Amino acid sequence: MPDTRGYGEEMGAARGRVLVTDGMQRKALAAVRGLHRAGFEVIVGESTRFAPALFSRRAHAWFVYPPPRESPEAFLRVLEGALRRHRCDVLLPMEEETLLVVLGARERLERWARLPFPDRSLIERLRDKGNLAGLALFAGVPVPRTVSVPAGGDPVQAAAALRFPVVVKPRVSTGAYGLRYVDRPENLAGVWASVHARFPGPLIQERLPAGGEARCVTLFLDPEGVVRGAFAHRRLREYPVTGGAGTWRESLHAPAETAAAVRLLRAAGWWGVAHVEFKRDLRDGRFRLLEVNPRFAGSLHLAIESGVDFASLLVRWSLGEAVEAPGYPEGIQARWLLPGDLLAFLARLRQGRFDLDFFRWGGWRLRFDDWGDGDWFAVVGAALAAGPMVTRHEFRRLLWR
Incomplete structure (x- = not known):
């Protein structure tokens, strides 16, 4: 049986019950507050107790689960137990990695709650920026010129028709993570190889001028x-x-x-x-x-x-x-x-x-x-979450970007 320590008391649901994952994220906190305001009871989970949404006064109950990426099966067992225990109506995974794990067990989890997301295969296609460039051209949506490098190919030759500067970007990433900027063709091969070592098959895209809205x-x-x-x-x-x-x-x-x-x-x-x-x-x-x-x-x-x-x-x-x-x-x-x-x-x-x-x-x-909505307990949760974060190499590196 999953460990249910930390769950709040049960009470009759108002409009329905929603389980929100990834309580460390500010979007999860926003969802918890908005759903509460709309009349729903919200159950929120995260892989640590020290997460803002778990401290929110707008959360009806909270629970801690194993990290989805490192321990997907253990995560799913705890998640399934939470859905069953709280008789949840809808499950909302907030982070992409969590969503992919959840959708991989769709049939298993939809026994307990609705999962209003498309198939995992569609999400993975949209995540791939190489697919996205072709889709944009098909839909008539302007996109910076983008090329991929064939297996064993020369990135400089592949980018011969592009105007520099360019950006080398992973096919799958979030925001600016993994991006490298290249000003001159002679620097492209080395940068592309370094990105390729971590994110196989990165794309090369013309970089838009700085300052655009x-x-x-x-x-x-x-x-x-x-x-x-x-x-x-x-x-x-x-x-x-x-x-x-x-x-x-x-x-x-x-x-x-x-x-x-x-x-x-x-x-x-x-x-x-x-x-x-x-x-x-x-x-x-x-x-x-x-x-x-x-x-x-x-x-x-x-x-x-x-x-x-x-x-x-x-x-x-x-x-x-x-x-x-x-x-x-x-x-x-x-x-x-x-x-x-x-x-x-x-x-x-x-x-x-x-x-x-x-x-x-x-x-x-x-x-x-x-902060907002008079929800100061969430601010306390954010402060407690900051302590472990500043010890991580990734966070300290952010300070100097």
């Missing part, structure tokens, strides 16, 4: 391709500063990018929630596709605060409710202050840029990913 579109499509939720935002600040997660974001209406994202996802046969990223090419002013994340995005909190609660929309739809895409206002902002926006501020400071607006804390338009 990044816009992101989150969509919820049903299996018929009907848009059940749509939200767009722009990044006011990001980390790493060369291109990464949005640490300060603002809602906006972006009809052209939203239409392009809808075409792309429909061409892929996608349904569910996905996050599509674009960047303006300063050479011609067009927004070009960078990547698709077939999952909830880290910016979920801004969408919820703007009135588009993708987690609740997906859960309600999976339970048979009729849902329509809600409207939202422009100009709502959200900051991921710790550590995201602090790291961005320090990085820009090292470049000689002092962002005075980092010290702006107020205003009716501004929200914070880290």
